[in-house]
Amino acid sequence: MIVELGHFALVLGLVLVLVQSVVPIWGAHTRDERLMSVAAPVAGVQFLMVGLAFAALTMAYIQSDFSVLNVCQNSHSDKPLIYRISGVWGNHEGSMLLWVLILSLFGALVAAFGRTMPETLKANVLGVQGWISVAFLAFILFTSNPFIRIPNPPMEGQDLNPILQDVGLAIHPPLLYLGYVGFSITFSFAAAALLDGRIDAAWARWVRPWILIAWIFLTLGIAMGSYWAYYELGWGGYWFWDPVENASFMPWLAGTALLHSALVMEKRDALKVWTVLLAILTFSLSLLGTFLVRSGVLISVHAFATDPSRGVFILAILAIFIGGSLSLYAWRAPLLKQGGLFAPISREGSLILNNLFLTAACAAVLVGTLYPLALDVTTGDKISVGAPFFNMTFGPLMIPLLIAMPFGPFLAWKRGDLLAVAQRLMMAFALAIVIALAVVWVKGATNVMVRIGIGIAVWVMTGAVSEIVWRSKLRRVPLGQSFRRAVGLPRSSWGTMVAHFGMGATMLGIVAVSAWQQEVITVMAPGETKAIGGYELTFDGLSPSSSSNYREDIGHFTLRKGGAVVADMKPAKRFYMARQMPTTESAIETFWFSQVYVSLGDPKEGGAIVVRAYYKPLVTLIWLGAVVMVLGGLLSLSDRRLRVGAPRRAHHVAAAAPAE
């Protein structure tokens, strides 16, 4: 009964979202207050319905109800509870349901917290959000229904891909989707503005928290996915320029550009047309990513061609939303009133520079992702575009962006003084050069790019800190006063600094790992010792072990530094019985920001085994930097100006509350 209740709730969700996608927009068009007021409660109840459906499916997974086809295909009663739950979104149908759940979650959040927005904007936003939900709910119900039942259920399910049985991956998709799908709401804001034919500086402020929220989750999701690939795939790589990774990275680049261009729009009422376009493009890239990942087109273009029903449906959604929104844009954007002009050397000028580089980088990634597919479709040639392409296109675009990054926050709005800014940054610049030289001198750098890379990374970090130093007038006024000034700075300033600092940290990690990583791939017999990164790694032997759904060989290693034992490391090779699939479980030891990474290859005669050991200096900075960026986003989100207008509307809210 629970299953069918969930199915009915999902159908009801579709019906409600049809109402949500028509009535409020009709109301906004005719300025009918009552029709518009339908939007918020319907968005809320629709979220509850989809939530109920999701809960019902989760329940079916927890109880191993194999009368549900989806559960039967993707679960197994021997699986630990947490992976039975994560199995809900570890498959196509369930992950699409999660997608829609998050889509309606954002609708419900706007309904609940969008009280400072004008009614027409809110109605239009929720209406457009409804359109997206209609498309995806119909996609789920008609091509990917997770509630399909089987009359004579088998006694056992067919398990989840063992590589997906991992805590990191259990939380990675929800985070990524919160980011991915979160940009749907900025898309809805853009489409709503176009429908209304009105867009101004205030719009940028209303949309800003939503951009930030989506950006925060997307950043976390990408970082988490990267760390997962790092420790689970056993090769110690953290980024593969894999199409699936690119699919989430492109919206991040576009979203980061959007985050910055919305600032210009808020402050100067300029760059409006561009910001709206970016909002549309960001979500379009999210949709494109969903299409690439979900249609099966990446696995095989030909498999996609032989069973195209799902892929074609998503392709249609893609075409309708991207085509539709761009048409709407072409039709309505010329009506939007342009804001004032401004000088190239100014805060807004620097933000435009940021946008140029970010969108160009995004385009490079897009080309690198789609070109192999296009080639496969048209000529049948299979090529893979790997790191070299991206290093040659993406890399050179990032370098000037990062060099320019510390200048931006120092420049004044309207008209900046580059010379003065350069003087203020002298300290940071000198510090960066000293640190870079020192690091390179200690570590030794063979390659000029490494020196430049370290220099830029440190420059971004010192540049970010010096903004706060300058603003708090440290060493120009007494220390106490300077502290008070620092505390009194708007949270968004702190957010900028922290996020930029995090970007520098990530870059430092990337450069350090690519320059000074040490790698030993060798056959080790028990008792043998190898040196890696100043440590000695001793292989003590293999021992077998087994768990409910896999058996494993655990390698026992002792890590010593200067003869003293610093860690026991236990990498393993697992073999999952039900799927007949091997996986590697690497062992990682963290020393400050650096890591020693050991994973096992194939066993050899006489208890020996192929061992891959890496020393990865500063590698954790790659992900810690992302976490710091997220902290910056959170600080910015808590800025007081994003709450302006809320208290003044309190009496209306009180009147509306009982009705909701």
Place this chain on the structure above:
Amino acid sequence: MMIWFLFAVLTVAAALAILVPLARRPDKWSEGEPGEDSKPDVAIYKDQLSEIERDLERGDIEPKDVEAARTEIARRLLKAARTKEEAAPADKGGRRSLVAVAIAVVGVPVVAVSLYLTLGSPSMPDEPLTARVMSTDDGFHQFSDLVAKVEKRLAEKPDDGRGWDVIAPAYMRMGRAADAAKAYANAIRLVGENAPRHANQGEAIVAAHDGIVTEDARKAFERAAALAPKMVKPRFYLALGFGQQGKNEQAIAAWESLLKDADGNEVWVPMAQAELRGLGVDPATLGGSAPAGPMASAPAPQAQQSASGEDLKGPTVGDVEAAGEMSDEDRQAMIHGIVSQLDERLKEQGGTVDEWIRLVRAYVVLGEHELADEAVKRARADLKDDPDGLETIDALVKHLGL
């Protein structure tokens, strides 16, 4: 009935989400000009005006630009304050509300219920595994326990060829075809090759590849056919493989030779005939074999039996597909038929441990416990010279709880 009540509750909740806001009296905008401050954009621009001072103090804007910035924002503020939200005429608004009410009261329930009825299965109860295991213990879990025991023993003694021989058909039954293929390969390596092992290995490989006769499978079948030229299974799959490879002439020849040896009652005959028709040959034109009467076919089964020797005739892909299309009764009858065939053969000729296990297990699964008991007795008698075999039978009896 309960479920429809809950559906109704959900539907009412959905309808209320539309009705409640519509029922509210038309409020603030239409009742009169709201206070300027309550306009959200006005509030934002006022805040921006006050922000200029702070920006100047922090150096976010140069002093010479302050006045220009202030004018800019003031212009926005004026514009925002001037635009009025014009309300819709009341009477038209009333009609629009009526449409919305109709959608809520009629549209939502009708569309939701009719869409659900085409997609859902309201009469199907939940079937959580725990409840099912308690209510219908059909021996499945005992069977999996048995398999787990053998697996464990094999993990300790991977050179136990007989163990692989025992577990291979069990894997097939559990749908773990790739495991079965490996188990057969191990059995062949450790115990020695014979036609049935090769044939079953091939069949497992085919099952693991969604019915495709792969290169490995073909080799296995060819080896089996070389060892027992009259055995049906390898010839059947080889014929199938020719067809899949597009070697139509060879396929036709293989099917025809296979059908020539058949008495027309074997379960695979219709499939062979269908394959032939697919290759453009009418099987009816085959001289005197396919639809032959019982008289003509009398010698055939014997020939086949003697040729296949100790063949553990597992169901072929054709059988399984045929079983899938049958009604429950027919399927039950077919399984009974296969089991009693095995029973007859073992009664007359005796058999290996594996065959006895197969028989006992089959009777347990069919719920024929008396026949299972009897089969155990006969197995013990037949295997009295084989201590290993007796031990296996004893273990089986214990695990099946006979």
